[in-house]
Amino acid sequence: MPANQPKKQKLIDRMSQERGYLPPAWAYMIGTDADFMEAYNNLYEQALTDGKALPAKYRELIAIGILSFRSQDSAVELHIRRALKLGATRQEVLDAIKTTIVPGGVPAFGCGLGAFMKVEQEMGEKGST
Numbered sequence: 001m002p003a004n005q006p007k008k009q010k011l012i013d014r015m016s017q018e019r020g021y022l023p024p025a026w027a028y029m030i031g032t033d034a035d036f037m038e039a040y041n042n043l044y045e046q047a048l049t050d051g052k053a054l055p056a057k058y059r060e061l062i063a064i065g066i067l068s069f070r071s072q073d074s075a076v077e078l079h080i081r082r083a084l085k086l087g088a089t090r091q092e093v094l095d096a097i098k099t100t101i102v103p104g105g106v107p108a109f110g111c112g113l114g115a116f117m118k119v120e121q122e123m124g125e126k127g128s129t
Helices: 005-019 024-032 034-048 056-069 073-085 090-099 101-127
Strands: none
Touching: 005 024, 005 034, 005 090, 024 034, 034 056, 056 073, 056 090, 073 090, 073 101, 090 101
């Protein structure tokens, strides 16, 4: 096993645990340039974990709004899952999505709502098995 392999695995574990997911492209990049991904992860942790005034769940709700505005469907889904995991209620997530309609229009609202519906459907299917 190469000397930096334990470092790479620790980073994969850390990123996966914090987010609840790890996109395949990020795992690939860790294998290619772990130092870069470690720097990225440090920035992520500063931006989307508990801050000095805003808890992580509220930061996730902000991310949901921004990603909806940018039509990033799959990223919105990931952040909805994380917000819920961090204690956001269904209504808080929906309120964040509804907020996008004024600055972002119907496309932003539709992106967020579609992602929410998909997450809710998947959660319902897991709960019924």
